Amino acid sequence: MxxxxxxxxxxxxxxxxxxxxxxxxxxxxxxxxxxxxxxxxxxKVQIPRAQVGQELDEQRGRLLINVVPRERLAEADAAVAVNPDAEPAVYIRGERIGLDNLTAYLRKEKQETPDVKVILRADQDLVYDWISPVLVSCAQANIKSVNFSTRER
Structure with a gap:
């Protein structure tokens, strides 16, 4: 075999x-x-800490507004002159928006996304006088949902 x-x-x-x-x-x-x-x-924004808060799960329709004080910009860029009376810089999607153009920008966003939710990231050292115009612009643009971004304590 x-x-x-x-x-x-x-x-x-x-x-x-x-x-x-x-x-x-x-x-x-x-x-x-x-x-x-x-x-x-x-x-450049150092958001404040909070003891209570709520996680925002839904990312759709949200608009993040960063309010940066001039001092932080001066730390990052020596070309920016430090003036204590100068208005802070407002950034949306990486683009700098002036406070005078903010209402028009927000109205356009509201037309594109009717249920837009604004998340305001303001620096912890920023005085309320500079946050107030952003809130007024949101109200003038008829945006009903404005949230403040904070960190956990």
Whole structure:
């Protein structure tokens, strides 16, 4: 009788193409999310601490307004002159908006997204006199939901 030998072993190759596709999608996802997070937040703002608060879960329809005092801008950029009476800088989506143009900007946002929710990130050292015009602009634009961003104690 003839002995049958072992069948020759075949080199099985693992198909890595789907793995590479998934990794590329994850890289693109994290790059886009990182860019959005960088545009939304403003690291020059030191938000105040609060003992009570509520997490906002829904991201749809929210508009983040950063109010940065001139002193913080001067720390980051030596070209900015420090004037204690100068109005703070207002940033929305990484774009600087003047207080005189803020109401028109918010009205346009309200037309595009009727149920827009404003989250106000004001610096903890900022006096209320500079937060008040932002709140007035929200009221003039008929925005009903305005929340203050705080940190946990």
């Amino acid at each position: 003839r002995r049958r030998g072992l069948e020759p072993m075949h080199d099985d190759h693992i198909n890595v193409t789907p793995l590479i596709d998934v990794i590329m999608c994850l890289i693109i996802f994290f790059l886009v999310c990182g860019q959005l997070a960088r545009d939304e937040g403003n690291d």
